[in-house]
Amino acid sequence: EIVLTQSPATLSLSPGERATLSCRASQNILNYLAWYQQKPGQAPRLLIYDASNRANDIPARFSGSGSGTDFTLTISRLEPEDFAVYYCQQRGNWPPITFGQGTRLEI
Amino acid sequence: QVQLVESGGGVVQPGRSLRLSCAASGFSFSSYGMYWVRQAPGKGLEWLTIISYDGEKKNYADSVKGRFTISRDNSKNTLYLQISNLRPEDTAVYYCAKDILGGSPWHFLDYWGQGTLVIVSS
Numbered sequence: 001e002i003v004l005t006q007s008p009a010t011l012s013l014s015p016g017e018r019a020t021l022s023c024r025a026s027q028n029i030l031n032y033l034a035w036y037q038q039k040p041g042q043a044p045r046l047l048i049y050d051a052s053n054r055a056n057d058i059p060a061r062f063s064g065s066g067s068g069t070d071f072t073l074t075i076s077r078l079e080p081e082d083f084a085v086y087y088c089q090q091r092g093n094w095p096p097i098t099f100g101q102g103t104r105l106e107i
Numbered sequence: 108q109v110q111l112v113e114s115g116g117g118v119v120q121p122g123r124s125l126r127l128s129c130a131a132s133g134f135s136f137s138s139y140g141m142y143w144v145r146q147a148p149g150k151g152l153e154w155l156t157i158i159s160y161d162g163e164k165k166n167y168a169d170s171v172k173g174r175f176t177i178s179r180d181n182s183k184n185t186l187y188l189q190i191s192n193l194r195p196e197d198t199a200v201y202y203c204a205k206d207i208l209g210g211s212p213w214h215f216l217d218y219w220g221q222g223t224l225v226i227v228s229s
Contacts, residue, residue, distance in 0.1 A: 034215045043202055043219035055217060087152055091214030095166045097154040
């Protein structure tokens with residue numbers, strides 16, 4: 001089973017700043033990685049799939065990069081609504097689909 | 108617009124069974140693979156199971172294999188999860204979700220329901 005390790009566990013930033021979140025896979029997963037955003041009491045929302053493709057209606061300030069084992073989600077200029085928990089998810093070697101443990105982005 | 112609405116959660120005693128439902132609308136349900144994912148209180152996301160668009164193929168996480176059964180009724184646009192022999196560690200919000208790609212699944216989940224809470228307690 002592929003393990004995804006996200007860092008940092010918590011990221012404290014201010015609106016307008018740039019956020020960089022990392023996800024490392026225990027094996028090569030090519031570009032088969034997605035990022036999700038989850039706000040308290042809400043379902044996860046797909047942001048990025050195939051490492052760098054933005055999902056429908058996702059603002060351009062969200063971008064993804066990486067391949068193989070190291071991946072990054074970048075939020076270019078944080079808006080107040082971006083403070084949430086972010087999860088990465090792999091499909092490179094399934095089953096199972098696995099998720100990272102999450103990064104909490106806080107103000 | 109795509110809507111997924113789960114139901115069937117609640118408080119249930121250990122050892123009992125439960126069936127969750129997910130009513131889908133706003134897309135061609137019979138063309139998409141579907142998933143169940145759960146989230147224990149204060150914890151991360153755990154993939155449970157997937158069913159192909161036609162119901163022919165199913166896969167389960169090792170942690171639930173043998174106790175959880177996924178099924179679908181394409182005539183009713185509804186996805187199901189049957190859970191047997193419930194344990195306290197099954198306490199979680201259960202989400203249904205849709206694959207991003209029709210036909211053969213791509214294993215990314217582009218729409219999620221709001222979740223249904225299952226509490227296993229005596």
